[in-house]
Amino acid sequence: MQAATQTRRNWLKATALLSAGAASSTPAATTAAPQWINRAPVELKGLRVTCSEPVLVKRSRWFCWFPSLIRQPDGTLWAIMNAYADVHVSDSFSYLSRSRDGGLTWDEPRVIGDAGLSHLLLADGSAVVIPYYLRPRTGGTIGAPCNVISPKGQLTMRASGLTVGNWPKPPKSMGADLATAGFVFNGQVLRGRKDEYLTTLYGHFEGDKRYSLVFAESADGFKWSIRSLVSGADCALSGGEGPCESAICRLKDGRLMCVFRLASFVPFGQSFSEDDGKTWSKPVNIPPNSVEPSLAVMPTGTVALSCGRPGIAVWFDKAGSGTDWQAVDILAQHNASRPQDIINPDSRKAWGGVDKLLREGLHGFTSSYTELTRLDDQHLLLIYDRLGLGWSAIPDESPETNSVWVMRLKVEV
DSSP states (O other), X not given: OHHHHHHHHHHHXXXXXXXXXHHHHHHHHSOOOOOOOBOOOXXXXXXXXXXXXXXXXXXXXXXXXXXXXXXXXXXXXXXXXXXXXXSOOSSOEEXXXXXXXXXXXXXXXXXEESOOSEEEEOTTSOEEEEOSSOEEOXXXXXXXXXXXXXXXXXXXXXXXXXXXXXXXXXXXXXXTTTOOBSEEEOSOOEEOTXXXXXXXXXXXXXXXXXXXXXXXXXXXXXXXXXXXXEEOTTOOSSOSXXXXXXXXXXXXXXXEEEEEOOSTTSEEEEEEESSTTSSOOOOXXXXXXXXXXXXXXXXXXXXXXXXXXXXXXXXXXXXXXXXXXXXXXXXXXXXXXXXXXXXXXXGGGGGSOHHHXXXXXXXXXXXXXXXXXXXXXXXXXXXXXXXXXXXXXXXXXXXXXXXXXXXXXXXXX
């Protein structure tokens, strides 16, 4: 009995010492909350832009690229990253990762199907992940299932999904093997003057060799109707692909502005609408180029445009007219902060094939697909990717990885 009592006393003493040690070590052991680390400001004409050091969203030895962002009303962020090669498929699948601290840390991602690069927010704060690939449906419509993220972060699949009708002429079919339609959702979603949803799609009409860019409307975010043609296959601007990947925003004067791709490594096209997308001005070229633009408008009216190929840049138009652009080189900011994850600015070498890349020691490219989202009145969040071996899959013998990053930008007038 006495031995048992002494044993208990020793146990209690040891427990007390452990507790005291844990308590005394807590301040040193506790990891400080992550903070944005800012780099030196970049001075532009009439603007100061401060970029943070990049923060990693996800790293993988598999495909992980073409990222986009969703910001729900409570500030929750979702990163969507394609998890398959750059090929046409019947059903896309993507990584979905969440941040609840403004982009400083990210949850372990889940995989979702029928995802895309666009989204919209419903009245209750739910986010609809708009599918990229669409399939032929009845009544001359095309559509696909979609994912919906509730305000509490619950993910559900809506089988009825989205549909698009009122086509001015038949969309081209991608063929029986894929069973997909020739148009895809691509671009940002705005609210119209009647509170309807507005966005863009691009694709081929039957018989056309170049892309056409169309403008669509929806009262509920699920049933869409084509409102107008932004620019067609007969667009006079140079670019063999034709009007395709696009972004839209509402300028401070109330007009809509659409910026769109025409091909890699050529300037964007730009068009304006004064009647909420019923008609569009004749397209013109602007200096920024060349793929997947993303637009954000600050409360001052300043417009930000992220894009690239080559490289990655965020362009700013302080006056908010869409006519006077000046750039911040994002790759220079990234490479100065992450020399171990350097991104080659010469995007033209990213398609050399894995054997050529390994033989010549080339690595670390980017798709130049980006997205901007406003965090508050002064801050933007930019998401972009780094591709270990360009468009090639990473072989076992290579130490390279693919990765997705975010960078916070502070914009001061």
